[in-house]
Each structure stands twice: as structure tokens, then as C-alpha cells.
Amino acid sequence: MYQNSSEHYEFINSNLVIEEIAEDVESYKEVVQIADENKIKVALIDNQKLKQEFLSADNYPSFTQVLIISNISHNCYYDDPFFHYILMITKVIRKALKRMLVPNCIKSKQEFISKENQLFRCFYQDINIGFITSTGQIKSTAFIYIHKNIREFIIKKIVIDQKQERVRFLMHFFRIENIIKIPYVQQDYKNQFLKTNKFKNEFIILNEEIESHQSLFHVYKPVDDQIYFVKRIHLRTTFNSSFMNVFHSKDVHIGRAKILASLSHPNVVRLYDWWLEMLNFQPYLFMQIEYCTYPRYISQAKNLLSYAYFYMNPMSCKQKLKLIQDIMVQIVQGLEFLKLRNIHIVDLKPENIMVTITVTGDLQVMLSDFNPINNNQQTLNNIENIALAFGALIMHLILTFPGDSTLRNNFIAKFQEMNLEDSISLFDTWAQKVKNRNREFSFNLFKNLMQSAQSLLIKQYHDFHELKTIILKIV
Numbered sequence: 001m002y003q004n005s006s007e008h009y010e011f012i013n014s015n016l017v018i019e020e021i022a023e024d025v026e027s028y029k030e031v032v033q034i035a036d037e038n039k040i041k042v043a044l045i046d047n048q049k050l051k052q053e054f055l056s057a058d059n060y061p062s063f064t065q066v067l068i069i070s071n072i073s074h075n076c077y078y079d080d081p082f083f084h085y086i087l088m089i090t091k092v093i094r095k096a097l098k099r100m101l102v103p104n105c106i107k108s109k110q111e112f113i114s115k116e117n118q119l120f121r122c123f124y125q126d127i128n129i130g131f132i133t134s135t136g137q138i139k140s141t142a143f144i145y146i147h148k149n150i151r152e153f154i155i156k157k158i159v160i161d162q163k164q165e166r167v168r169f170l171m172h173f174f175r176i177e178n179i180i181k182i183p184y185v186q187q188d189y190k191n192q193f194l195k196t197n198k199f200k201n202e203f204i205i206l207n208e209e210i211e212s213h214q215s216l217f218h219v220y221k222p223v224d225d226q227i228y229f230v231k232r233i234h235l236r237t238t239f240n241s242s243f244m245n246v247f248h249s250k251d252v253h254i255g256r257a258k259i260l261a262s263l264s265h266p267n268v269v270r271l272y273d274w275w276l277e278m279l280n281f282q283p284y285l286f287m288q289i290e291y292c293t294y295p296r297y298i299s300q301a302k303n304l305l306s307y308a309y310f311y312m313n314p315m316s317c318k319q320k321l322k323l324i325q326d327i328m329v330q331i332v333q334g335l336e337f338l339k340l341r342n343i344h345i346v347d348l349k350p351e352n353i354m355v356t357i358t359v360t361g362d363l364q365v366m367l368s369d370f371n372p373i374n375n376n377q378q379t380l381n382n383i384e385n386i387a388l389a390f391g392a393l394i395m396h397l398i399l400t401f402p403g404d405s406t407l408r409n410n411f412i413a414k415f416q417e418m419n420l421e422d423s424i425s426l427f428d429t430w431a432q433k434v435k436n437r438n439r440e441f442s443f444n445l446f447k448n449l450m451q452s453a454q455s456l457l458i459k460q461y462h463d464f465h466e467l468k469t470i471i472l473k474i475v
Contacts, residue, residue, distance in 0.1 A: 267334030
């Protein structure tokens with residue numbers, strides 16, 4: 001049976017629940033927009049004049065600034081994307097403020113429109129659109145001016161859906177005066193890994209997922225004008241944070257942080273920084289990690305499993321086979337890079353494989369959960385686990401079932417026990433319950449691929465090169 005009992009902390013909760021897709025969600029559409037350069041130049045010049053007039057106006061001291069950080073999910077492709085998004089972000093800021101203020105302090109939408117310039121001001125020069133780190137994910141940061149009388153009505157988070165343009169904005173609002181820094185405490189050289197208040201001082205929390213042993217924060221770092229994940233892990237209470245102890249530490253989490261810090265590969269998640277902090281006299285490891293999501297309109301998938309459900313399930317057989325090929329090649333490239341550095345994957349399953357897009361809009365997958373190899377037996381076990389994981393992964397990519405992991409695990413277990421023809425017949429009846437599958441879908445269309453997956457699940461492999469050859473032949 002496909003399983004891995006290794007004890008470790010996962011990037012994403014292993015018991016991932018995939019919510020069934022809403023019935024009113026339309027199929028994927030791509031929108032292309034063309035820029036008018038002359039119109040852009042005129043708009044920028046006019047907007048700059050408006051800002052200068054505002055800054056010299058008598059009522060300027062009545063305003064205060066608010067920072068707005070937005071994650072943008074889109075199906076749009078522009079030949080000049082950044083200005084188009086600047087125009088769009090001004091519209092959605094106006095829409096967001098209207099939702100917040102009407103009817104809380106403004107009686108009607110008509111009153112909001114008539115008093116708009118007295119309530120807030122937003123200028124193109126104060127909006128920054130950019131890619132998130134090295135990926136094709138797009139975010140925006142904007143500093144707007146709001147009247148001090150309405151600041152108490154500004155909420156922290158709001159989602160604005162521009163259905164016509166197929167763009168969704170997840171917007172976070174922060175009043176500048178609330179971004180408070182805590183004084184640093186200078187550490188002596190014996191405690192170089194231990195930082196005090198670094199997380200609170202350097203990052204603004206946008207969202208958080210907290211479990212008993214670890215927390216995953218979605219953060220914005222003003223110094224970089226970038227968005228990251230920060231993972232916080234509770235270390236054992238007796239952990240000694242002195243420099244030499246951390247430097248020679250055998251702690252699995254610190255070991256993993258050191259490994260990640262030394263790696264740079266497009267198919268391996270990137271670690272930008274790691275440090276230790278004491279919170280309530282307890283030691284915690286912080287890891288500043290590349291922010292990876294698939295930022296499209298239907299769903300902002302974080303990992304390969306949710307991506308497969310929302311985006312691969314509706315695909316035609318031909319399109320899906322081509323994409324499975326690309327995914328498998330990327331995973332093999334990542335594994336080969338890790339093998340050369342004597343590093344093995346702890347648990348190669350779709351929940352632990354991150355997904356995002358490149359700046360050209362292509363799918364990019366990233367491995368995220370691994371340890372150093374200490375002996376030959378670990379090497380053999382690792383190859384066997386990878387073969388099993390690839391077999392299971394292929395089946396999940398052919399069709400991903402919604403809900404928790406129970407059905408998905410049963411799906412793989414049944415596949416291992418049954419002959420191919422019987423499993424195709426059974427799984428086709430199960431597939432009828434998957435709402436967002438392609439209407440022409442049948443497991444019989446993927447018979448050859450399923451045969452290869454079954455071979456990976458049953459046969460034992462002891463050589464990575466042999467396994468790599470088999471997998472590349474499959475695709």
C-alpha cells in the first residue's frame with residue numbers, strides 16, 4: 001500500500017480537504033488586452049498634476065495614509081500588464097472603500113460618488129505592480145490617502161471580484177500608524193542565530209494557518225516590497241540556542257533549513273532566510289520561504305493536488321496527457337538536482353509539491369520536503385518510496401477527487417489490489433461524482449498511463465537512474 005510513515009513536519013497539512021468546485025464557476029478563459037501607449041502617457045501626466053494639487057491643498061492635513069497589499073488572481077494577459085493593473089487597482093480600491101463605507105458612515109452610493117475626493121485620494125504614482133520573487137505571480141502595493149474621519153471604518157481584508165475582466169483581488173489594508181516596530185535587542189556573537197523581534201519588525205502578516213506544532217504565515221516584507229511564506233516551528237523546550245550548538249545541531253528542522261538555504265533550482269522551493277526566536281521562553285525556528293500559489297481566477301491553488309482538481313480535471317485527454325508529461329519531467333529534474341547533493345525527499349506526494357507560474361505563464365512545480373541521506377539503506381528506501389509516490393501521483397493527476405484524503409487513499413489502495421480492466425470500470429463509476437471533470441472523461445482514455453502507474457506501485461526499484469529512465473519513458 002502507498003504510504004510513508006516518516007515523522008516530519010509538512011509544508012501543507014497532509015489531510016488536505018479539497019472543497020468541491022462551485023457549479024457557477026465558468027470554464028477557463030484567457031483574456032488578451034492591448035495597450036495604448038499614448039493614452040498611458042497622457043493619463044500618467046494628468047494624474048501627476050492631480051497629486052501635486054492635492055498635496056498643496058488646504059485640506060491635505062486632514063488625510064492620513066493607508067497601505068494596501070493585494071494578491072492578484074487573473075486569466076488576463078497584457079502586452080503592457082503593469083499599467084493595466086494600475087488602472088484596475090484604482091477601480092477596485094474605489095469599490096472596496098465603497099463597500100466599507102456604505103452604509104456605515106455614508107448613507108448611499110450616490111453620496112459616496114459625490115463626496116469621493118473628500119473621502120480618499122489614490123494616485124498612479126503611489127501604486128507598485130510587480131512579480132512575486134522569481135515567479136509569474138503578480139501583486140500590488142499602494143499607498144492611498146483617506147480622510148481621518150473614516151479610518152475607523154477601514155477593515156483589514158476584503159476580496160474584490162472583477163468578473164468581467166476575470167481578475168480577483170485579495171486586498172489587505174493597514175493604517176500606517178498601526179505598523180509599529182519593536183526595538184531590537186543586540187545579541188552577542190555567541191547567539192548569532194537568535195534574533196529578537198525580527199519577525200514582528202520585518203514582516204506584515206496577511207494571513208496565517210496555525211497548527212499545534214507549526215504555523216504558516218502569508219506575509220509582506222516592506223523592505224523588499226515582496227510577499228513570502230514564513231513557517232514557524234516550535235523546537236523542543238530543551239533546545240540550546242548558542243551559536244556552536246545551532247551550528248552543529250542535529251535537529252531535523254534546523255538541518256532542513258540549512259539544506260534549503262544552500263539550494264537554488266527552479267523545481268525546488270527557495271529559502272531566503274532562517275533564524276531562531278524565543279517566544280514565551282520557548283524556542284522557535286522561522287523560515288522565510290518563496291511564496292508559491294497558482295494565481296488564476298478559478299482558485300489560487302497552493303499545491304499540485306488542489307491545482308490538479310481545479311485546473312486539470314476539466315481538461316481534455318490530450319491536454320492533460322501533455323501537462324502530466326511536463327509535470328513529471330519537472331519533478332524528475334528537481335529530484336536529480338537533490339540526489340546530486342545527497343538529499344532525499346521525505347514524502348513525495350501532491351500535497352507537498354508547490355505550484356506557481358513562471359513569468360511566461362507556464363506551470364512551475366517545486367519540491368518542498370526533504371532530508372539529508374545518511375546511509376545506503378536510506379538511499380534504497382528513498383528510491384522505493386519515490387517509485388510508489390510517482391505511481392500514486394500519476395493516478396491523482398489523471399483525476400483528482402474532492403473531499404479529504406480518505407477517498408484519495410482508498411482510490412490508490414483499490415488500484416494496487418485490482419487488475420487494470422476492473423479498476424477502470426470501477427473508477428469510471430466513481431468519476432461520475434466529480435462535478436468538474438471533462439464531460440468526455442474516462443479512465444479508459446488513460447489506460448496506458450494507468451498501466452505504467454500500476455507498475456511503479458508494484459515493482460521494486462533500487463537504482464535512481466533506472467527509475468528516472470522508466471518515468472521519462474512513461475511521459
